[in-house]
Amino acid sequence: MLINASVYLPFPRPLVYETYRDRLLEVVGAMPTVKRVRLIARQMQGETLQQTYEWHGKSEIPGMMQAFLSEDLLTWTDFATWKSQTFITDWRIEPHAFREAITWHGQDRYLEEQQGTRIESRGELQINPHQLKGVPSFLSGQVSRFAEEMLVKQAEPNFVELSRCVQSYLEARSQPR
Numbered sequence: 001m002l003i004n005a006s007v008y009l010p011f012p013r014p015l016v017y018e019t020y021r022d023r024l025l026e027v028v029g030a031m032p033t034v035k036r037v038r039l040i041a042r043q044m045q046g047e048t049l050q051q052t053y054e055w056h057g058k059s060e061i062p063g064m065m066q067a068f069l070s071e072d073l074l075t076w077t078d079f080a081t082w083k084s085q086t087f088i089t090d091w092r093i094e095p096h097a098f099r100e101a102i103t104w105h106g107q108d109r110y111l112e113e114q115q116g117t118r119i120e121s122r123g124e125l126q127i128n129p130h131q132l133k134g135v136p137s138f139l140s141g142q143v144s145r146f147a148e149e150m151l152v153k154q155a156e157p158n159f160v161e162l163s164r165c166v167q168s169y170l171e172a173r174s175q176p177r
Helices: 011-021 024-030 137-174
Strands: 001-007 034-045 048-057 075-083 087-096 102-113 116-127
Touching: 011 024, 011 034, 011 048, 011 116, 024 034, 024 137, 048 087, 116 137
Parallel strands: none
Antiparallel strands: 001 116, 034 048, 048 075, 075 087, 087 102, 102 116
16 A cells, blocks of 8 residues: 655755754654654764654554454654655654564655755555465455554554644744743
């Protein structure tokens, strides 16, 4: 399944990019769908920054799916490569549940637009039903489709919500004190 989201923020591209890259832990605290985020690794190589975060999300898993889907589905490791010269971030998400069955990757582009920045997030999520360990084969297709839909349904609004949190963060810092 494809993930597409686009948001405009009325702030200069370098400021928006640096806020996402360097202030994420300060910003995500305002997101109602996130329990916590932890920085695992941060390594600079020239103009490229590699970051790894562990995310713990919040969501309700419907009763009938709880036997096959645990809260681990809402916990993931985010591997991001920040390319400062091009204002592009390549990312890969590794959910803690069904790690061997899920492929999830994409790219965020920070584009100058009018007096601000347009952030375009494009990604792809695939779940291989044959790799779902612990799920009976006759249910694996249904469970994989449900999990894909649930994750995509949350991913796009979460991207928009994170952008709104970044905007609020930047607005609060631009106010005279």
